[in-house]
Amino acid sequence: MNDSINEPRIVHAPARILAGLHIRQTTRTDQTVKLWQQFGPRIPLFHNRIGGELFSVQIIDRGVSFSDFDLDTPFGKWAAVQVQDEKVPSDIDILHVPAGMYAVFMYLGLPQGIHAFLTEIFTQWMPAYGYQFDFRPQFEIMPPNYSPTNPDAQEEVWIPITTLT
Incomplete structure (x- = not known):
């Protein structure tokens, strides 16, 4: 493994309720910037928000093999x-993130580099340390002042894991 992968924290995270907007995409058709442009102005409307962090969430289809995950995998x-509860504007969706074990990595850099970072975690770190992907939401937690144009931007990458059986 290269030096870009740091030693993660292994944590058992409690269940969370997230509120936001979502789309279906591939890495090649990435619409993340557009999604945040649509959602960002809505953030001040959440009076039941917990903390100031931002969540970028990926829902990977059950059964996807990460050795085959490529730029066209939806x-x-x-x-x-x-948020504390489901009291959100009617055009906002709710995502229930179940409790479970996560490997939490720190990612430093521009968003364009995260695909390679994640690929290394899925294909090298997980098998080397006896873990496999648990098909729950995978997410990044970004601080309130996160800037995707800052090459020194940091985010926590939360990978749902389970031990190999």
């Missing part, structure tokens, strides 16, 4: 915030 993408 997945769900969310721009979201954490």
Whole structure:
């Protein structure tokens, strides 16, 4: 493994309620910027928000093999915030993230580099350390002042895992 992968924290995360907008996309047809442009102005409307963090969520279809995951593999993408309950505007969707074990990595850099970072985690780190992807939401937590144009931007990458059986 190269030096881009840091030692993760392994945590058992509680269930979360996220509220946001979502689309279906591939890495090649990435519409993340557009999704955040649509969602960003709505964030101040959440009076039941927990914390100031932003959540970028990926919903990977059950059964996808990460050795075959490529630029054209479809997945769900969310721009979201954490909320206390489901009392949100009618045009906002709710995502229930179940409790479970996560490997939490720190990613430093521009969003364009995260695909390679994730690929290394899925194809090298997980098998080397006896874990496999658990098909729950995978997400990044970004601070309130996150800037996707800052090459020194940091985000936490939360990968749902389970031990190999």
